[in-house]
Amino acid sequence: MVQNFAFLDEHSKKEIRRKTLKAIAIPGYQVPFASRELPIARGWGTGGLQLTLSLIGREDIIKVIDQGSDESVNAVNIRKLIQDTTGVEETIDMNEATLVQSRHRIPEVPLHPSQILVLQVPMPEPLRAVEPSERVTKALHGDKEYSGAWIKMFEQIMKYGHVTDDADYPVLVNGRYVMAPSPIPRFDNPKMNDNEGLILLGAGREKKIYAVPPHTHVASLAFDDHPFEIEDFSDKVCRESGASGVFMDELIDPDTGEKYYVTNDTSYMLEQLNKEEEHVN
Template sequence: MTRLHHFAFFDEGSKKEIRRTILKAISIPGYQVPFSSREMPIARGWGTGGLQVTLSIIGKDDVLKVIDQGSDESVNAVNIKKLVEKTTGIAITEGTAEATIIQSRHRIPEQPLTEGQVLVLQVPAPEPLRSVEKSERQTKILHAEEEYSGAWLQLFEQIMKYGQTKTGADHPVYVADRYVMAPSPIPRFDNHKMNHSEALILLGAGREKKIYAVPPYTDVRSLAFEDYPFTVESFVEQACHLCGATDTFLDEIIDADKDKVYYQCNDSHHCLAQVNGAIKGKGDISYA
C-alpha cells in the first residue's frame, strides 16, 4: 500500500527548517525567530503555528495530548489529534503524565510538567509590543535595545484607570531577564507555571510566522510594579462542584433553568482524574 503523505505530514526538508528555527529559539529564550510558515489543512488562526512545531519534532515513540482551553474534546483539539494520528500513527492520550508532547491552546495543564516533556503553545499574536507599535521593523529595534517602556506604560494606564492591571489573558512576561514575551493567551493563573518549568515550552504563531521558546529551568516573571504586584484570577470561597478543587483555574457555569451559578475545573481531564481517584470501588465516572 502506497503512503499518500510523509510521516507527520511535512517533507523532511520542511521539518529540518522548522527544527533549526526551534533550536535557535531555545538558544535565545523569549526571542521571536521568524520561520517559513507552511500551508496547513486547517485555517490559520486555528493553531497552525503550534501544529507545525508539533509535526516537526514528533517521533514514532512519542505520545501526544492536545487540549483547547482546558478541554481534550473540543472541536479544535479533536481535529488536530485526528490529523497527527492519521499522519504518524502515534499514540494519543488525555493523561498529562503519559504525554511526551502536549499541544495546547489557552491553557497550561494543572498537573505539573516534568523533564522530558514538551509543551507546545498555540499563539495568535506573538508580539507583546504590537498594541503600542504597529511597525514590525520598529518592534525589532525596541527588543534589540531592550526598550520596553511602552509595555510598562500600558500597565500604568490600566492601574490609573481601573486601580489594577486588567490584562486578563496573555499578560507579558520577562524571560531570563532579557526579552519581554507574550506567553500566548493563557490566563494570568498559568503564568507562574512557566517559571523554572521542568518541561521545554515551545510557542508557535503560524499566521505571524514566529517561533519562540522557554527552555527548562528558565527564569520567567510577569511584568508588574513593586507597589502593584502581579496578581492572578481569584476564586476565593469557590470550589469545583465535581471534584471539590480550590487550587485550580475554575470556569463559571450558569444554569439558567435552575437559576444557579456553579464552578468547575477548566482542565477537564485533571478534574475527572481527581473525581475518579476519590471514588474508590465505585467505578469510573465521566462527564457524559
C-alpha cells in the same frame, strides 16, 4: 499517493527544528520561520501544529487540549490530523503524554523533564499594541526598550485602578526579553517560571517561534506598588470533583439559576474524580 510521516516534508521539518533550537538557545526571543500551508486555516493553531509535526516521533504519545478541554472541536480536529499522519498513540492523561499541544491553557498537572508543551499563539509580539511596525519592535527588543509595555500597564492602572490584561499578560524571560505567553489566563503565568519541561510557542500566521527552556526564570511584568496577581479561586470548589486551587469556569445552572464552578482542565477534573472513586472503594 504516499503521505509523509507527520504531513510535512522532511526539509520543512528540518528547517522548523533548526529555528526551534535557536529559540531554545535565546529564551523569549521571537525567531522568524517559513510558516507552511496546512489543511487548517491560519489562526486556528497552525504555528503550534507545525512545531508538533516537526518534533513528533513514532514513539511519542500526543495530548491535544483547547482551553482546558480534550474534546473541543479544535482539539479533536488537530489531534485527528496528527494521528492520521503519524499513527502515534493519543492520551488525555498529562502524565502519559510526551508531547502536549495546547490552546490558551497550561495544564494543571506540572510538566516533567521529558515532556514538551507546545502553545498555539495568535499574536506573538507583546509590543504590537503600542507599536504597529515590525521593524521598530525588532529594534526595541534589540535595545531592551520596553517602556511602551510599562506605559500601557500604567495607563490601565490610572484608568481602572489595576492592570486589565486578564490573558496574554506579558512576561520577562531570563531577565532579557519581554514575551507574550499566548492568551493563557494570568493564573497560568507562574507555571512558566522554573518549569521542568520545555515550553515552545508557535505563531503560524505571524511566522514566529519562541521558547521557554526548562528552569528558566519567567516573571510577569508588575510595578512595586501594583504587584502581579492571578485570578483568585481560593474560596471556590469544583462542583464535579471538589477540587480547589485550580483555574475554574463560572457557570449558571439552567434549572435553578445558581452560579457554580467547575475545573477548566477537564482531564485533571477526571483524574480527581477517579481518585475520589478509588478512595471510596
